[in-house]
Structures are given as C-alpha cells and as structure tokens.
Amino acid sequence: MDELDVLKQHWNKDNNFPKINREEIREMLHKSSSSIVKWIFAISCLEFSAGILLNYLSRKYWREGPNALWEDVVYVFYYVVLLIFIILFFKKYKNIKAEKNTKKLTEDIIATRKLVQQYIYVNFFVITVEFIQGMWDGWHNIADTTVRDGAPTWVEYSLFIGIMLVLAAILFSLIALFYYLLYIRLTKKLHKNYKELIQLDH
Amino acid sequence: MYSNLEAEFINQLEEHQNILHKICKLYTGDMNSHKDLFQEMTIQLWKSYPSFRGDSKFTTWAYRVALNTAISLYRNKKRNVPTVQWDNSLHNIRYEEYDTRQEEQLRSLYRAVQELNDIEKALVYMYLEDKDYAEISETLGISEVNARVKMNRIKTKLKNMLSTKGGA
Incomplete structure (x- = not known):
C-alpha cells in the first residue's frame, strides 16, 4: 500500500470540520469576493480611467498652441483604440467562469489581463510620443536666439539631454515599480499554475 | 427572506x-x-x-x-506558508482508531501534501476522492495519460519527501 492509499483510508473517515450553519452560509453569499479576478477588474478599470485622464490633461494643459494634424490623428486613434480595448475587455471578463476546467479558466484570466497590458503598451507609445515632442520643443526653445543671447553652448545641450534622460528614467522606473507591485505580484501564482498545467501536457 | x-x-x-x-x-x-x-x-x-x-x-x-x-x-x-499552526482546533487530526506509529505517519503525510504545488494538490484531492482519470483530466484540462503520469510522479515525490524527512 503506498502513502496516498494510507492517507485515503483516513481521508474518507475524516469529518472533523466545523459545521457552518445556514445563516452563516447566507451571510457569506452577500459578502464581497476578494478573488484575483475582482482585483484585476478593479485595477483594469483604474488603468482605463488613468489613460483617459492623462490623455485629456496632456492635450488640455501640456501642449501649447494649436495641435498639428498628426496630433489630432493620434488623439482620435487613441480613443478608437481605447473603445475597442474596453469592449474586448468586458467580453473577456464575462467569459471568466469558475466552472470551466482549470486550464481554460487560468487561460481566460491571463488573457483578460494581457489585453489590459496591451492597452498599457499603447499608452506607453502615446506617452513616448508626447515625451519626444516635449524634448523637441525644449530643444528648439533653448536654441531660440530671440529669447536669449547667442547660440547655446554644448554644455547647455548636454545638460538638457541629461536632465531629460534622467526624468525619463525616473518616470519609467516608477511605472515599472508600480506594475511590479500591482500586477506581477498579483498574478505570479496564476502564471506558475498555468505553466505547471502546460508542462503537464507536453 | x-x-x-x-x-x-x-x-x-x-x-x-x-x-x-x-x-x-x-x-x-x-x-x-x-x-x-x-x-x-x-x-x-x-x-x-x-x-x-x-x-x-x-x-x-x-x-x-x-x-x-x-x-x-x-x-x-x-x-x-508552512503550517506552523497545524495543531489548531480546525486542522487538528484525530486518530482515535490509529496507533501512535500510524498517527505520526498520517501527520507526516498531511505535511508532505501541504508542500506540494496547487496543481499537485488538486490531483491528490481527486485521487483521495476516488475520481477516475477521465474526470481528473476533464477537471484540470489535461490529457488522461498525463494525469496518470503526473499522479505516479506525485506518489514518488511524496515517498521521497517522507523518506528524506524520515517520516513515514
């Protein structure tokens, strides 16, 4: 008899559990879930909102003068993409059902999260475009001889590039840390279990 | 209501x-x-x-x-987290009908199972509940053959864990 069969003998007789009564069960039904899926849903909604807010603020306050045509195209493109992401997200979210098999359920949760991750990449793209645009404007401002005496020195150019790169590094490090804390830690277990299931079938 | x-x-x-x-x-x-x-x-x-x-x-x-x-x-x-509070009232294992040696063996077995990963625990659960491999494979979404292979590996893993710790 192997070890698990020894355990099975005890397992079948084991009824040493607290009895949860009907009222306790009823109370549980009305409590809020703290599942990974619920967290992913809440974080995703925040991400969608933050993306919309950042885009709006960027256009309203950070840009000076009228927008170029390409900027309007990026703006419209951004909201079309956002709408597609939101529709796909809700479709995928509704598709997560606990009664599916474990592999499919895990796949569905990961796919839902991956979709929002792709939305984040689109946001990164938009932020990078804005950042390059900002650098371009700044570069022209320091070279503007109508507001300063003489052409800028190489020290000023180097200092400008240095400051911009440090700012970019800080910004992206903060975003990366934010995502590590929020997302990677949240789904680490899920990915580990999924990997285990995939390895089982190969 | x-x-x-x-x-x-x-x-x-x-x-x-x-x-x-x-x-x-x-x-x-x-x-x-x-x-x-x-x-x-x-x-x-x-x-x-x-x-x-x-x-x-x-x-x-x-x-x-x-x-x-x-x-x-x-x-x-x-x-x-390893089960430092194993002996609390909920997880307390009662083995009135088992002798001391069997009791220790069961404790070691439960501890070893607790150290398995989530998927392995699911397989162990279904094995202990006498589910057949067709049902196990359907529940986890893996093939029946792989479920069987994995189950045998878990048995070996448990045997090794217990012999390393000198448990069962």
Whole structure:
C-alpha cells in the first residue's frame, strides 16, 4: 500500500470540520469576493480611467498652441483604440467562469489581463510620443536666439539631454515599480499554475 | 427572506459543505485562511449557481468550482506558508482508531501534501476522492495519460519527501 492509499483510508473517515450553519452560509453569499479576478477588474478599470485622464490633461494643459494634424490623428486613434480595448475587455471578463476546467479558466484570466497590458503598451507609445515632442520643443526653445543671447553652448545641450534622460528614467522606473507591485505580484501564482498545467501536457 | 434559488443553494451547500472543508484543508495551513478560502469558494459557487443546470451532480459541480477557486481565483499570500499552526482546533487530526506509529505517519503525510504545488494538490484531492482519470483530466484540462503520469510522479515525490524527512 503506498502513502496516498494510507492517507485515503483516513481521508474518507475524516469529518472533523466545523459545521457552518445556514445563516452563516447566507451571510457569506452577500459578502464581497476578494478573488484575483475582482482585483484585476478593479485595477483594469483604474488603468482605463488613468489613460483617459492623462490623455485629456496632456492635450488640455501640456501642449501649447494649436495641435498639428498628426496630433489630432493620434488623439482620435487613441480613443478608437481605447473603445475597442474596453469592449474586448468586458467580453473577456464575462467569459471568466469558475466552472470551466482549470486550464481554460487560468487561460481566460491571463488573457483578460494581457489585453489590459496591451492597452498599457499603447499608452506607453502615446506617452513616448508626447515625451519626444516635449524634448523637441525644449530643444528648439533653448536654441531660440530671440529669447536669449547667442547660440547655446554644448554644455547647455548636454545638460538638457541629461536632465531629460534622467526624468525619463525616473518616470519609467516608477511605472515599472508600480506594475511590479500591482500586477506581477498579483498574478505570479496564476502564471506558475498555468505553466505547471502546460508542462503537464507536453 | 430567502429567494427560492438562494434557499435551494444554501440547502445543498449546508449538506455538502465537507467538500469545501476538505479542499481548504489541503490548500490552507491555519484556521483564518481556511475560513477565508471557504468564504471565497461559497461566493464563487453562488455566482456560478445560476448556470448549474443539474447536468452533473451538485457535488461534482461544487468540487470543480471550489478547486478552481483554490487554484486560480483565491488570493491569499499566506496560503503557502508552512503550517506552523497545524495543531489548531480546525486542522487538528484525530486518530482515535490509529496507533501512535500510524498517527505520526498520517501527520507526516498531511505535511508532505501541504508542500506540494496547487496543481499537485488538486490531483491528490481527486485521487483521495476516488475520481477516475477521465474526470481528473476533464477537471484540470489535461490529457488522461498525463494525469496518470503526473499522479505516479506525485506518489514518488511524496515517498521521497517522507523518506528524506524520515517520516513515514
């Protein structure tokens, strides 16, 4: 008899559990879930909102003068993409059902999260475009001889590039840390279990 | 006032609550986590209950949803912490009909199972519940052959764990 069969003998007789009564069960039904899926849903909604807010603020306050045509195209493109992401997200979210098999359920949760991750990449793209645009404007401002005496020195150019790169590094490090804390830690277990299931079938 | 559906669900769950307790026993190491996981399973079962059409038995449906909750939905960073509170009232193992040697062997076995990963625990749970490999493969979404191979590996792993620790 192997070890698990020894355990099975005890397992079948084991009824040493607290009895949860009907009222306790009823109370549980009305409590809020703290599942990974619920967290992913809440974080995703925040991400969608933050993306919309950042885009709006960027256009309203950070840009000076009228927008170029390409900027309007990026703006419209951004909201079309956002709408597609939101529709796909809700479709995928509704598709997560606990009664599916474990592999499919895990796949569905990961796919839902991956979709929002792709939305984040689109946001990164938009932020990078804005950042390059900002650098371009700044570069022209320091070279503007109508507001300063003489052409800028190489020290000023180097200092400008240095400051911009440090700012970019800080910004992206903060975003990366934010995502590590929020997302990677949240789904680490899920990915580990999924990997285990995939390895089982190969 | 209960709705009919709610009353029906509560009746079923009250009757078959040991399914959930047994899964909690494998996936948690202390009473708080056990209660927490039990509650999350209950919520997930209730959320899924409208789509339960009675094609399978309530118990079959319930253990699948409960296992999925433990593996994929439940979030508790403490759940894989070794069971320092093993001897608390909830997880206390009573072996009145076992002798001291068997009792120690069972304790070692439960501890070894607790150290397995989530998927391995699911396989062990279904093995202990006498589920056949067709059902195990369907529940986890893997092939029947691979479920069988994995089960044999788990048995070997447990044997090695116990012999290393000089347990069973």
